Amino acid sequence: MKKEVKKVHITPRRRFFTNIAQGTGMSIMGGLLWAGYAQKAKSSALTLRPPAALEEEDFLKTCIKCGLCSEACFNRDSNRDKETLEHRPATLKMAKAQDDATIGTPFFVPSEVPCYMCEDIPCVPVCPTEALDITSVSNDKGELDFKMMNMGLAVVDSNSCIAFWGIQCDACYRACPLLDEAIKLEYDRNERTGKHAFLKPIVDMNICTGCGLCEKACVTEKPAIFVRPRELVLGKPGDHYVKGWDAKDQQRVAQQSDKDMTTHTERSKSEAVDYLNTGVDFE
Amino acid sequence: MSNYKYLILRRISQITLLVLYFGANAYGWKMLAGNLSSSTILGTIPLSDPFALLQMLAAGASVGATALVGGLVIVFFYGLIGGRAFCSWVCPVNMVTDAANWLRRKLYIDKIERKIWVSRNLRYYLIILALIVSFVSGLAAFEVISPITILNRGVIFGFGAGAGLLVAIFFFDLFVLKNGWCGHICPLGGVHSIIGKYNLFRVKHNSDNCTLCMKCKDICPEVQVLDMIGKRSDFVAKQECTNCGRCVDVCNDDALGFNIRNYMKNNQEVTDENVN
Numbered sequence: 086m087k088k089e090v091k092k093v094h095i096t097p098r099r100r101f102f103t104n105i106a107q108g109t110g111m112s113i114m115g116g117l118l119w120a121g122y123a124q125k126a127k128s129s130a131l132t133l134r135p136p137a138a139l140e141e142e143d144f145l146k147t148c149i150k151c152g153l154c155s156e157a158c159f160n161r162d163s164n165r166d167k168e169t170l171e172h173r174p175a176t177l178k179m180a181k182a183q184d185d186a187t188i189g190t191p192f193f194v195p196s197e198v199p200c201y202m203c204e205d206i207p208c209v210p211v212c213p214t215e216a217l218d219i220t221s222v223s224n225d226k227g228e229l230d231f232k233m234m235n236m237g238l239a240v241v242d243s244n245s246c247i248a249f250w251g252i253q254c255d256a257c258y259r260a261c262p263l264l265d266e267a268i269k270l271e272y273d274r275n276e277r278t279g280k281h282a283f284l285k286p287i288v289d290m291n292i293c294t295g296c297g298l299c300e301k302a303c304v305t306e307k308p309a310i311f312v313r314p315r316e317l318v319l320g321k322p323g324d325h326y327v328k329g330w331d332a333k334d335q336q337r338v339a340q341q342s343d344k345d346m347t348t349h350t351e352r353s354k355s356e357a358v359d360y361l362n363t364g365v366d367f368e
Numbered sequence: 369m370s371n372y373k374y375l376i377l378r379r380i381s382q383i384t385l386l387v388l389y390f391g392a393n394a395y396g397w398k399m400l401a402g403n404l405s406s407s408t409i410l411g412t413i414p415l416s417d418p419f420a421l422l423q424m425l426a427a428g429a430s431v432g433a434t435a436l437v438g439g440l441v442i443v444f445f446y447g448l449i450g451g452r453a454f455c456s457w458v459c460p461v462n463m464v465t466d467a468a469n470w471l472r473r474k475l476y477i478d479k480i481e482r483k484i485w486v487s488r489n490l491r492y493y494l495i496i497l498a499l500i501v502s503f504v505s506g507l508a509a510f511e512v513i514s515p516i517t518i519l520n521r522g523v524i525f526g527f528g529a530g531a532g533l534l535v536a537i538f539f540f541d542l543f544v545l546k547n548g549w550c551g552h553i554c555p556l557g558g559v560h561s562i563i564g565k566y567n568l569f570r571v572k573h574n575s576d577n578c579t580l581c582m583k584c585k586d587i588c589p590e591v592q593v594l595d596m597i598g599k600r601s602d603f604v605a606k607q608e609c610t611n612c613g614r615c616v617d618v619c620n621d622d623a624l625g626f627n628i629r630n631y632m633k634n635n636q637e638v639t640d641e642n643v644n
Contacts, residue, residue: 113496116500119497119513120501122512123501123507124507127505127513129556142506145506145507146427146429146506148431149405149416149420149427149431149435150403150405150406150420150511150521151403151406151407151416151515152402152409152521152524152525153401153406153407155393156396156402164396178525181527181530182518182528182529182530182533183528183529184528188512188528189511191568211408212378213406213414213432214429216432216433245457254605258481271590285421
């Protein structure tokens, strides 16, 4: 008996749909790999950006990786010292593949080269995409104000800061470009010796710009004061905590009246137990 | 040396641009600062990579006006002189892949290798994929893997581990696929192909002079655009032509040369033929 060979008729329609399916399969495969890589290629949360940078997520979308900020930075390799003719170490670096930051984006490492907070902020106006947002460092008059920079926040590790041990050191305090504003010295009595004072550096989070000059100046082996992105080190109490002694905060609550202000946590039904005063004769 | 005229001019153009970019960072020159993603001429005229802008917009960025104007300048410029003139006269990766191609010819790899077929339209699909991935990941997707910017930035700011990608592309083009990167994969080349669809400067073939030696087809990185060789006297019609001029260089019969496309005249010729 002759074996019947089944002949498949391949219509143009079948060919069309098969080609579409093949293309889709390859796209999904490639797209997933690509998207996965792109996710991993995002900067580490510890990356410090140039002044006036947008929030990290928006910054990554908006930075075109042209390096104009890095080339405009006063503290750059090409801007030699006029007197000594020595090259300056560059503050803003363009991330390479092996760096923690997304490839091609500008960042700085304060312990190596901090930001020197130029008054004219040369790195910001040159940004073509406005990933460095000039309005965030401009005051009401439209002038650049370097005090409005916001690159990060200095944090003191009081355990390893020798000033907290009672050894006299005010290196970070002296290095701060906003002297006695961003870092203040808190005087405290040293109970151990009974006759000395602690001069503890305290960072004011509302003023510190995160330039990192303190981190660079710190004398300990690994800096005891260091700059981190603000969102990494700042907590958030939530809207429902109100400072009853602060008129401004009271106002905030008054303006919130349109929001849902009902208490969602039910009150405990059981009575408070007075266990301290029971069975005690006060007579 | 007349066989290398356009090649030498192209190398001068590519290297001059790299030197200007390098000097802007190293010595503070103002002529051309930034890099191929975005730059300024004399600190005033902005230039931006239109493909990078598209990806950023797909990722959901609100891009500043300067960069958008720069993108328009680039689209207009290359739209006039030839979209992929970027690829052969500006892009530094062209020097890497040309080197691979040169070695490929010297080692007769074309004649020996097991051929792999990859669609020349892959780059257009990759444009779409790049925009989708940018949208999903919130990051300009091609810009984090682009060997063009890696090489360009490497020259300006110093190379990093990304240089490995350039080595990979060199060996891919040398051993795996002829004109693999520039002629099949690179989505930026695809974008520039589209930009230059109606450009003015094109190679024109004069089939009366042609001796069918096929040297032009041997050297051309986008062979499919030379489909009229020996058949009819016409301009290169396909948008993938990079205006590199190698075919003009190697032609000893004066059958190829740059010319200006005249749309009005072309239409007239067609009507004349119809009348006859």
